[in-house]
Amino acid sequence: MNPTLRVAELKSLIAYHNHRYYTLDSPEISDASYDACLRELEFLEKQYPHLKTADSPTQYVGSAPKETFKKTPHSPPMLSLANAFNKAELDEFNLRVCELLAETSVEYVCEPKLDGLAISVVYAQGQLIRGATRGNGEVGEDITPNILTLQNLPKKLEGEAALLPTLELRGEVFIQKADFQKLNTLRAQQEEPLFANPRNAAAGSLRQLDARVVATRPLSVFLYEVANGKTFTSHLHKLQWMEAHGLPVNPLRSHAKGLEAVETAYQQLLQARGTLPYEMDGLVVKVDSTALRERLGEASKNPRWAVAYKFPSEEVETRVEDIQVGVGRTGVLTPFALLRPVMVGGARVSRATLHNEDELSRKDIQIGDWVFIRRAGDVIPEIIAPIPSRRTGLERPFSFPPLCPSCQAPVYRVPNQAITRCTGLSCPAQLSAKLCHFASRIAMNIEGLGEQRAEQLVASGLVKRLVDIYYLNFDKLAALPRMGEKNSQKLLAAIEQSKTCRLARFVFALGIHQVGEVTAKTLSATFQNMEALMQANFEELTQVHDVGPEVAREVLEHFANPNNRQLIGDFLAAGIAFVAENPANASGGHTLLGKRIVLTGTLSTMSREEAKAEIEKRGGKVTETVSAKTNWVVAGENAGSKLEKAKALGLHILDEQQLKHLLES
Numbered sequence: 001m002n003p004t005l006r007v008a009e010l011k012s013l014i015a016y017h018n019h020r021y022y023t024l025d026s027p028e029i030s031d032a033s034y035d036a037c038l039r040e041l042e043f044l045e046k047q048y049p050h051l052k053t054a055d056s057p058t059q060y061v062g063s064a065p066k067e068t069f070k071k072t073p074h075s076p077p078m079l080s081l082a083n084a085f086n087k088a089e090l091d092e093f094n095l096r097v098c099e100l101l102a103e104t105s106v107e108y109v110c111e112p113k114l115d116g117l118a119i120s121v122v123y124a125q126g127q128l129i130r131g132a133t134r135g136n137g138e139v140g141e142d143i144t145p146n147i148l149t150l151q152n153l154p155k156k157l158e159g160e161a162a163l164l165p166t167l168e169l170r171g172e173v174f175i176q177k178a179d180f181q182k183l184n185t186l187r188a189q190q191e192e193p194l195f196a197n198p199r200n201a202a203a204g205s206l207r208q209l210d211a212r213v214v215a216t217r218p219l220s221v222f223l224y225e226v227a228n229g230k231t232f233t234s235h236l237h238k239l240q241w242m243e244a245h246g247l248p249v250n251p252l253r254s255h256a257k258g259l260e261a262v263e264t265a266y267q268q269l270l271q272a273r274g275t276l277p278y279e280m281d282g283l284v285v286k287v288d289s290t291a292l293r294e295r296l297g298e299a300s301k302n303p304r305w306a307v308a309y310k311f312p313s314e315e316v317e318t319r320v321e322d323i324q325v326g327v328g329r330t331g332v333l334t335p336f337a338l339l340r341p342v343m344v345g346g347a348r349v350s351r352a353t354l355h356n357e358d359e360l361s362r363k364d365i366q367i368g369d370w371v372f373i374r375r376a377g378d379v380i381p382e383i384i385a386p387i388p389s390r391r392t393g394l395e396r397p398f399s400f401p402p403l404c405p406s407c408q409a410p411v412y413r414v415p416n417q418a419i420t421r422c423t424g425l426s427c428p429a430q431l432s433a434k435l436c437h438f439a440s441r442i443a444m445n446i447e448g449l450g451e452q453r454a455e456q457l458v459a460s461g462l463v464k465r466l467v468d469i470y471y472l473n474f475d476k477l478a479a480l481p482r483m484g485e486k487n488s489q490k491l492l493a494a495i496e497q498s499k500t501c502r503l504a505r506f507v508f509a510l511g512i513h514q515v516g517e518v519t520a521k522t523l524s525a526t527f528q529n530m531e532a533l534m535q536a537n538f539e540e541l542t543q544v545h546d547v548g549p550e551v552a553r554e555v556l557e558h559f560a561n562p563n564n565r566q567l568i569g570d571f572l573a574a575g576i577a578f579v580a581e582n583p584a585n586a587s588g589g590h591t592l593l594g595k596r597i598v599l600t601g602t603l604s605t606m607s608r609e610e611a612k613a614e615i616e617k618r619g620g621k622v623t624e625t626v627s628a629k630t631n632w633v634v635a636g637e638n639a640g641s642k643l644e645k646a647k648a649l650g651l652h653i654l655d656e657q658q659l660k661h662l663l664e665s
């Protein structure tokens with residue numbers, strides 16, 4: 001294509017998407033696609049310098065501020081960061097820095113790049129007086145009333161900060177992942193449009209005209225720069241000073257003495273990414289020394305002393321090729337989308353769950369739609385939203401089938417719940433899902449009996465009831481397609497081996513509603529044998545630790561069903577036998593069952609080993625790494641980085657005395 005035309009096209013495309021992103025808080029393309037457009041434009045402007053104009057989006061940041069807020073100029077301007085998308089581009093950044101400074105190695109500070117909205121806040125004599133968005137970098141929006149609602153931002157500073165006539169700080173407002181989910185759930189209930197991602201939720205919330213609405217939004221802020229009012233010799237000193245004055249600064253930062261240390265920090269953060277409570281899109285790498293920063297100065301819109309070393313993009317666009325419905329082991333129908341395969345966060349994704357009928361219609365996803373997808377929690381692919389502007393009119397809305405796609409029995413909507421269930425009593429999809437659960441690693445642990453094999457056994461008629469797997473015949477099994485003699489032998493051996501098992505695994509494998517792994521363990525440890533569990537009445541069941549009336553009713557209902565009783569009798573007749581259960585599992589004394597605890601620092605009245613043993617005796621687990629899954633962090637004397645991380649994650653931190661209380665409770 002003619003470069004003049006392409007440059008014009010890219011400019012208007014970027015301007016359009018800037019408007020959607022910065023002003024409407026409703027992007028239509030992924031960050032990665034946007035970056036690709038911007039880079040192509042930068043490339044063309046470099047090749048054909050006469051095409052570069054002052055109004056090019058490569059020359060300014062973001063877009064014009066919303067008309068409805070008062071404008072406020074930024075001095076110095078709020079700059080943006082250049083990006084490095086890979087190691088080579090980071091090397092390039094470092095090389096340029098070293099060259100410009102005539103140094104061989106430079107010290108950097110690395111910070112997570114939070115995905116939120118940049119703000120500027122001004123304190124006068126320690127009093128918070130103003131807050132603004134970045135806007136176009138030169139002029140932002142005065143959002144002071146909204147900034148005043150930020151819970152973790154002090155409204156009044158003490159000490160030296162209270163003596164400064166003005167102090168202008170810059171930072172990022174963001175929303176934690178869990179709060180984002182809650183906010184969207186609430187919006188769904190109120191039939192309001194959902195936010196596409198935490199960044200948009202934060203930006204959309206902060207730029208609400210009504211501060212009372214902002215106050216209801218769970219926003220947080222981390223500050224990372226001092227723009228006016230005080231100078232520092234290094235970035236680290238600046239952050240420490242802010243911290244010492246009670247200002248919120250991300251504790252996850254590292255001092256990197258040279259390029260290799262930056263790479264290590266990047267890899268560590270990338271690893272920790274899924275466990276942190278907020279979204280990040282990279283690592284910001286900043287020259288530490290203020291004197292060196294001044295020597296480096298700025299290019300048009302980015303400082304030369306910093307770069308955003310971006311993480312691989314996790315949000316991508318793809319097309320919904322079809323929508324189908326799956327049937328789970330309890331007969332619940334779950335719609336899912338078949339997607340044009342794409343790579344998301346390092347995995348190839350071709351399916352995404354659509355949860356249920358309500359979710360599907362709320363998101364308004366149609367067959368043929370272009371959608372944003374994301375791997376939620378880095379595991380299950382999820383469709384965030386369709387892209388309405390890419391609709392052609394040929395999309396087809398999907399309607400839920402009136403009959404089960406597996407057994408053709410009628411389906412029904414459970415009253416007051418977003419659940420559609422198959423009524424079929426011998427539904428093959430339900431049976432194969434039950435079989436798959438029964439054989440799973442955490443249940444009867446039958447290796448080689450996964451989803452596809454289970455479907456095959458059911459479809460071939462070899463398994464009509466779960467117990468049939470214990471009567472499989474080698475010849476019939478080996479005759480199945482893709483099976484062969486060797487696989488048959490292995491599978492039969494695994495099935496045989498599963499006959500001797502712990503009662504808890506068998507109880508869990510039965511797939512009783514609401515009886516998960518932990519409940520199965522406590523039930524088994526309490527009743528010790530199948531017969532006693534089947535005979536247990538409501539009172540006996542509810543006396544079991546962790547078993548409430550709802551679970552008790554499910555257990556009673558399950559064993560009241562003659563088919564289920566018969567099935568258990570048949571399992572025992574087929575040779576299922578139980579190995580002894582550990583009575584300590586009956587959680588009388590199991591006060592820490594399922595809890596994850598991290599010990600850090602030195603304890604004064606017991607050794608770490610003793611503490612670990614006491615915790616484990618009560619069913620708790622002592623782990624080495626602090627993550628969002630950690631329930632408590634016990635901090636002894638001289639606790640170090642684990643304590644910092646726990647604080648950053650907002651975890652419960654206990655001292656030794658509190659640990660003792662916990663052990664005694």
Ligand code: IVH
Binds near residue numbers: 081111
């Ligand atoms: S420093 C002049 N540090 O990234 C340097 N920015 O693409 C200004 N951001 O506008 C930015 N976390 O909204 C810096 N630790 C961090 C950051 C950070 C997030 C955002 C900020 C900025 C954008 C630049």
